Structure formats: structure tokens, C-alpha cells
Amino acid sequence: MKNLSALLLDARGEMIAWGFEARRMWLTQGMALRTAGARYYHGFKMDLGTLEEATRSEASADPADDAAESGRTDNACGVSSRDLLTTNLLTMLLRQVVQTMLHQITASGYDEDDIRWVITVPACFTDYQKAIYRDVIKNAGLPGEDGRVLLSLEPEAAAHYARVSGARTGDDGPPLVAPGARFMVVDCGGGTVDITAYQNDQDGKMIEIGRSLGDRLGSDFLNRRIESEYILEAFGKDVMEGIREECPDALLHMIDQWERAKVAVRLDQEENINLLIPTGIDRKMGATGRRRLARRQNKVDDALVFTPAQLHALFDTVVPGTLGLIEAQLTEMESTQGDPDVPNVIVLAGGFSNSPYLQQAIKERFSARATIVVPPNPDIAVLAGAVHFCYDPQIRARRSRFTYGIDTAMAFEEGVDPESSRVSAPHGERCVDRFNVFATAGQSVPTDAEVCHVIFPMFDDQKRITFGVYATGDAEPRYVTDDGCDQLAEVTIDLGPVMRFDRTERGVRTFMKFGETEVKVRAELVQGGGEAATQVRFHSNY
Structure with a gap:
């Protein structure tokens, strides 16, 4: 059911084999392959977006790779040069997976258009990393239509699996699909440990009650x-x-x-x-x-x-950190617990959750505060759960990881706003760099909700609107330049179709969506109501 994230490439960078076959060839023909300049890459997904070397290889890396600058390039999504090799490896691997699956599925009598795909990502991935995955998905040959390829957080996929796998919380608590059930999923994989927490609503759908936590603590x-x-x-x-x-x-x-x-x-x-x-x-x-x-x-x-x-x-390299993440999530769950008779449940998933050491450490630390459950075959929880998520998502609301917004120019307030931010515009003195909040950190956001703000160009001859999308842990930021505030994307909207109108009629409805796995941005021109051409580039420093 699962294959290995591994690639064997020749001296020109062309693929010789992938998955377990690549590993087998490297183990059995290693000397001849090395002599011919071949390289074996594995476990490279978690190198994406890190400040470490671009990838790990059993062969020595090209010095040019090490010398690559970490700045942004003109590639899609603003992929930094240090991530280009990892991105290319991910694309090459996913292309093989897609071709293999298409061969198997079409041989069963289905058409390619019948398929919906799902790609899982760690909860700790940033929007920059998710944007790179979208680029990888496109280049690997997957469909580009909205809704044909979903991204699923790995612990959230594991939660779907736990709900349908037959995992039981004992005689005292409700099943994980029951209204009111409260549970935390601890997904312990190879690269990361990711945690999410949920409470079911009256229909048994999941509402996230704690912010997603994760760290590089995998086996x-x-x-x-x-x-x-x-x-x-x-x-x-x-x-x-x-x-x-x-x-x-x-x-x-x-x-x-x-x-x-x-x-x-x-x-x-x-x-x-x-x-x-x-x-x-x-x-x-x-x-x-x-x-x-x-x-x-x-x-x-x-x-x-x-x-x-x-x-x-x-x-102790990874277990204490895992216990710390669980402690933080469980404390947040307990702070919102209404009915003390409804137990909090810790569901262990992922291959590393099979470890007796990890299981014993978790039970020793938390068994007095929560019921601890290990579903059948926890090593396939993310894979199987992602299929259930793709077919019928059971999540109704998520917690916003950060306060999200955009930089806008608002009315200048004397004695409050710094003079360096003052700009004279046709409609008065404005303060640039103001943080226009769309969603607040910790806010429960329905998965289908969009937040809309209407923005206008500042000047009569302005042919496009460009603004940054920002994130911060502060619930009430005033300026996008505040400490802890990071720009995660840049958005450019073309005003060409409405330049014949007065500046005050060139409004743009800016929509942002935070309840899905990814932050999404789209725009509509007020005049005519059509979709505006919108470019979004996620930044690697976020």
C-alpha cells in the first residue's frame, strides 16, 4: 500500500528507478552505480523550506548546490534557490506515483476524469511550503481544476482514519464519531510529529478546538x-x-x-x-x-x-519534545472543556506510534488526564485517512494559526501614526503599512467561509493593486512592520479592465479563505463582478 520516497538518478539527473526498487538497486549495485556517477536520494520532503542543505544523498553533493544562494527566484511561488533541488525531486517522484496510479485505475475501467487526488502535508508546513506543493502537483501532471487535487493535513487525515477504523475509547467514553466527542490526534511519522484536536458538533462533524502543532521530531x-x-x-x-x-x-x-x-x-x-x-x-x-x-x-x-x-x-532526542507538544495541546483542550464527563482522548497514529517506548512514555505522562487509543495499523492512518478525507471531508471548522491580513493605506492619525508612514493621496493624508485584519489567531473559521474586504487604488493613474499578505501571532496588530509580523505572500491585481472608470469606482473585492488546508486569495472587480487576474507568490522566509 505504501512505497518509499526515494529516487535513484544517473549522472545527468535522469531517473533510473524510484521507491523500493531504487533502494534495492542502490544496495545491490551500489559500486557500479557510484562509479557511473549515480546518486540516491531519500527522505527529502522534510528538507523543503529548511535552512539546512537542500537534500540528503548517499553520494557527495555537487558543490554548486551548496553554494546556491538562499534568496528568492522568479520561479512559480517564489521558490528559493536552496529549495529548487528538493522541489525537482518531489516533482519527479510524484510524477511516477501519478503515472503508476493512472495505469492501475484506468485498467479497472475508470476514466482519468473520474479521479480526485489528495496530497498530504505535515501540520507544521507553512503556506510557502504548501504553495511549493501546488507547483509540484501541477508539474507532476495532476489536474489543475479547482477541487480535483486536495491538500490534507496529515494529522487531520489520521483523524478521519481513527473515526472509521474501529478504534474504541473504552466503555466510558463515546465513539470518535459521536456528537460531543473530544479527541487529539498525535501523528508520529518519520519526519514530523503533528498534532490536531477536535470536538464533534451535533452532526458528528469535526470542529478544530486547538491550533495545529508540529515539529521535526519524527523517527x-x-x-x-x-x-x-x-x-x-x-x-x-x-x-x-x-x-x-x-x-x-x-x-x-x-x-x-x-x-x-x-x-x-x-x-x-x-x-x-x-x-x-x-x-x-x-x-x-x-x-x-x-x-x-x-x-x-x-x-x-x-x-x-x-x-x-x-x-x-x-x-530522548525526540520523545520529550513530543510529550511537550501533547502537553500544550491537552492543556488547551482542558481549558475549553465544558462537560467533565466527556473524556479527552489521545489517538496515536503514524508509523512511529508503533514504538513501545513512545507509547509507554505517553501513557505514563498522560493516562490520568486522557484516554489513550492506538487504532489498528496506525502506520497507514495518514494514507487511508486521506482517502476518506478526499471522498467525504468530515471537518467543519478549523482554528486560524495566525492573525492574517493585508497591508493597506488608512486615514493618517496625528500623534499616533509615525510620520515615516504618511503619504499624501487625492482623498487625504494616508498611513501606509496598516494591518488590515481578515482573520485573528485562534479564531474558529468555517471551512467554507470567505472573508471579503473591498479595496481601492490610491492614485488616479494606478493600473494595478499590489499588496502583501501578512501573518502574526498578535491578535490586534496595527502595522505590518510590527515585530513578529511576517509577509507570507505578495498579491498583484490587474486594474486594466476598469481603468476607464473613476478611481473611486475601481474597487476590488478581495476574498481570503482560511478554513481550508491552504490560505487562498482571489479577487473580483466591483465593476462587472468578474474575476480579476490575481498573482500570489508565497515567500520562503515565512
Whole structure:
């Protein structure tokens, strides 16, 4: 049901294989592929929008990639140059998924136009990252019509799965589909831990009661630390460089062993875990390396030994942060709890939620305050739940993550507004950089609601209106230049069709929608009521 986010590319950047097949080829034909200049990329989605290197590869990266500037480019959505490689990899991967699915679905007798698609994104993704995904979706060959491709927050998809999977809250509480039920979904994946919380309305539809929380605390970070610290320390820097250069396939075999071993680690772990050393790495170590390892590990030289103390320290990389996110969401849920007889429920989803260590830590910390539920097959919760979301969304309202608005020129207030913001306009002195609020942080926004403000050009000869879309955690911002206020997009509206009218008749209805997975902006010309040509560019610094 699931495939691997992995690509094997040749020296020209053309695809050799993708998914598990790419990994298999890299493991079995690694030396020949490396000699030919091939590269293997995996787990690159979470590199999107970060300030770290553009992507991770088992082969050395092109120095030109590292030297890429982090500024914006003229690509769609204002994709920064540091994100271009990741964007291209995502597009290439999604194109293969689309082609595979189209082949299977059309072979079943359906037409391409019968399909609605859904792409899942972490709750911690910004609007800039979601906008890049929209660009990826278009370039991967998916339809561009509105409503044909949906974006779904991963914990929200997991919530849909939990509601239909048969997960039970015990004898005391209502089922997750019952009116009034209150539950939090903790989606513990490879790259992120994402959390959302809901209360069902009288129809059993979900209303978000806490703001989405998320952080890069997924199980992949355990794997990264295993390689970058534990394995490096055991073999030494020189040997490790040789392994990465000459036998990275053997290193991947060791990481695979850890993948299988980590799902058995418990909070009360008392036994060591051993990872057998592959032959290729053993040859690189040599007799000197084996003796060094044996001295460190009580004479064991054919495996890496992880003590319970080391395992606890490793899991402490991500588990305390996960508990902190749950604590923040649960505290917010408790602050709005009306009926004390309706329990709060914590639903664990995602592959990492299978970890006994994580489950025990959550139960030890929160079992006195909430009912903790693990649905069947939590590792497919996001995938299966996204299908239910795509077919019949069960969310009725979401919480606005920030206060959103645009910069406008309002009447200048003497003694209040700074002189630097004063502009003389035909209709009086104006203060630019004022924050025109469309939605307030924490506000419950119906999924189908649009907020409309009418704006006008300031000057008679003005042929377009350009404004920024801003976000801040402040509930009552006055200026878009206030501390903590970030510009997330730039919107340009063409006034060409209405230039024959007086300036006061060139109004533009600006609509913003915040209740869906993405912030959406559209505009209509008041004269004629037609859709105005609108460009929206999301910024990478948001």
C-alpha cells in the first residue's frame, strides 16, 4: 500500500528507478552505480523550506548546490534557490506515483476524469511550503481544476482514519464519531510529529478546538543520529569516510537493522541491542578497527552494541519534545472543556506510534488526564485517512494559526501614526503599512467561509493593486512592520479592465479563505463582478 520516497538518478539527473526498487538497486549495485556517477536520494520532503542543505544523498553533493544562494527566484511561488533541488525531486517522484496510479485505475475501467487526488502535508508546513506543493502537483501532471487535487493535513487525515477504523475509547467514553466527542490526534511519522484536536458538533462533524502543532521530531531523526554520532564514534572518522565513499550500501544495511530494532525498544529496556556489522564495513575496519571496537564493547567486535543507557539517550532526542507538544495541546483542550464527563482522548497514529517506548512514555505522562487509543495499523492512518478525507471531508471548522491580513493605506492619525508612514493621496493624508485584519489567531473559521474586504487604488493613474499578505501571532496588530509580523505572500491585481472608470469606482473585492488546508486569495472587480487576474507568490522566509 505504501512505497518509499526515494529516487535513484544517473549522472545527468535522469531517473533510473524510484521507491523500493531504487533502494534495492542502490544496495545491490551500489559500486557500479557510484562509479557511473549515480546518486540516491531519500527522505527529502522534510528538507523543503529548511535552512539546512537542500537534500540528503548517499553520494557527495555537487558543490554548486551548496553554494546556491538562499534568496528568492522568479520561479512559480517564489521558490528559493536552496529549495529548487528538493522541489525537482518531489516533482519527479510524484510524477511516477501519478503515472503508476493512472495505469492501475484506468485498467479497472475508470476514466482519468473520474479521479480526485489528495496530497498530504505535515501540520507544521507553512503556506510557502504548501504553495511549493501546488507547483509540484501541477508539474507532476495532476489536474489543475479547482477541487480535483486536495491538500490534507496529515494529522487531520489520521483523524478521519481513527473515526472509521474501529478504534474504541473504552466503555466510558463515546465513539470518535459521536456528537460531543473530544479527541487529539498525535501523528508520529518519520519526519514530523503533528498534532490536531477536535470536538464533534451535533452532526458528528469535526470542529478544530486547538491550533495545529508540529515539529521535526519524527523517527527519521533517530536514524540520522545513529549514523552521524553513534556509528561515527564507533568506527572513527577516517573509517566512516571510507564507508560512505566505497560501501554506502553496507551502511544502509546497518540503518535497516536499526529500523527493525527500534520498534522493539521499551521505556523499561534492560537488554542491549546489537547491530551486526556487514562484511563491507568489516573489511574497511581491519584488525585495528576491530580491536578498537572490542575495547569499547566488552570484547564484542562483530556488532555495534547499544546499551539501555544509550538507547534512552537516543530516544530522548525526540520523545520529550513530543510529550511537550501533547502537553500544550491537552492543556488547551482542558481549558475549553465544558462537560467533565466527556473524556479527552489521545489517538496515536503514524508509523512511529508503533514504538513501545513512545507509547509507554505517553501513557505514563498522560493516562490520568486522557484516554489513550492506538487504532489498528496506525502506520497507514495518514494514507487511508486521506482517502476518506478526499471522498467525504468530515471537518467543519478549523482554528486560524495566525492573525492574517493585508497591508493597506488608512486615514493618517496625528500623534499616533509615525510620520515615516504618511503619504499624501487625492482623498487625504494616508498611513501606509496598516494591518488590515481578515482573520485573528485562534479564531474558529468555517471551512467554507470567505472573508471579503473591498479595496481601492490610491492614485488616479494606478493600473494595478499590489499588496502583501501578512501573518502574526498578535491578535490586534496595527502595522505590518510590527515585530513578529511576517509577509507570507505578495498579491498583484490587474486594474486594466476598469481603468476607464473613476478611481473611486475601481474597487476590488478581495476574498481570503482560511478554513481550508491552504490560505487562498482571489479577487473580483466591483465593476462587472468578474474575476480579476490575481498573482500570489508565497515567500520562503515565512
